[in-house]
Amino acid sequence: MIRTLIVDDQSMIRVGIRAILESQEDITVVGEAENGRLGVERSRSLRPDVVLMDVRMPVLDGLAATRALLGPRRTEGHTPRVLMLTTFDLDDYIYAALQAGASGFLLKDAEPEDLLRAVRVVAAGEALLAPSITRRLIENFVETRPRQLAGDSALNGLTDREREVLRLMALGMSNAEIAASLFIAEQTTKTHVSRILQKLGLRDRVQAVVFGYETGLVTPGGQG
Numbered sequence: 099m100i101r102t103l104i105v106d107d108q109s110m111i112r113v114g115i116r117a118i119l120e121s122q123e124d125i126t127v128v129g130e131a132e133n134g135r136l137g138v139e140r141s142r143s144l145r146p147d148v149v150l151m152d153v154r155m156p157v158l159d160g161l162a163a164t165r166a167l168l169g170p171r172r173t174e175g176h177t178p179r180v181l182m183l184t185t186f187d188l189d190d191y192i193y194a195a196l197q198a199g200a201s202g203f204l205l206k207d208a209e210p211e212d213l214l215r216a217v218r219v220v221a222a223g224e225a226l227l228a229p230s231i232t233r234r235l236i237e238n239f240v241e242t243r244p245r246q247l248a249g250d251s252a253l254n255g256l257t258d259r260e261r262e263v264l265r266l267m268a269l270g271m272s273n274a275e276i277a278a279s280l281f282i283a284e285q286t287t288k289t290h291v292s293r294i295l296q297k298l299g300l301r302d303r304v305q306a307v308v309f310g311y312e313t314g315l316v317t318p319g320g321q322g
Contacts, residue, residue: 100125100221103146105137105163106183107155111206115150118210125217134158138166145176147221151200152183161195168199179220196304224272224303252298253313260297261315263290267303268310 102119104112104127112130119125128144131137134151135158141149149167153160164180179201201220204213253261259280266276273291277284291303300306310316 100148100217101128101144101146102126102217103129103131103137103141103144103149103178105131105134105140105149105155105160106152107132108152111152111183115213118213119217122214125214134160134163134166137163141167141178142176146178148217149178149180150183150204150217151180153185153195161198164195164198164200179223181216181220196308199301199304201302201304252309253315255297256294260290260294263287264294264306264310265315267291267294268307268316270307 102125104115104119106112106115109132112132116127116130119127128146129140131140133155137149137151137155138158151160151164155163158166160182164182168177168180180195180199182195182200182203183206184203185206201224202216204216208216256264262280263276266279271279273284273287277287280287291306294300294306295302298306298309300309
């Protein structure tokens with residue numbers, strides 16, 4: 099059973115999300131919170147698998163709450179996955195959430211089936227990197243930042259195949275899509291992803307996507 103916590107200052111949003119999630123046999127809502135501070139407190143006490151976190155909230159916003167749950171100063175113990183609820187007009191803000199450790203993003207007007215898929219994907223330990231959301235957010239932010247030349251030496255430590263897998267990850271492809279594109283087994287793709295994260299010293303798939311853009315392996319608006 100996937101345990102979820104809904105953190106949003108709009109009661110109608112919380113009610114709607116709860117109804118969708120609790121219609122499923124494998125998902126349950128363990129609690130709600132109307133601001134980031136309560137979200138952090140209830141996450142620590144209720145120990146959900148996935149926190150659905152709004153971006154803009156009173157008392158403590160979604161970014162600060164995500165940092166409190168996942169950042170270097172987090173309380174030791176249970177660490178949930180965070181799925182950000184967002185809109186396209188918060189690009190810089192969401193990029194910071196990526197750095198804080200958020201596992202993915204979902205538009206508030208997403209279809210119910212997209213919400214359910216997002217929760218399951220994030221709960222399974224994958225990052226939700228839909229090209230329509232994450233790629234645009236990262237591209238728009240990277241356009242305003244200088245390229246990280248220090249990352250070139252790290253890229254040189256990857257094999258040609260690993261660089262190609264990283265490039266496709268940065269384009270928002272899932273493991274299955276990468277496997278199909280490169281004509282390799284999905285398990286082989288998972289192995290490549292694991293080695294890439296280890297070699298680059300990255301925490302998760304989201305950081306790998308950010309790294310791909312910041313080092314110029316993939317360019318904003320381009321294909322890398």
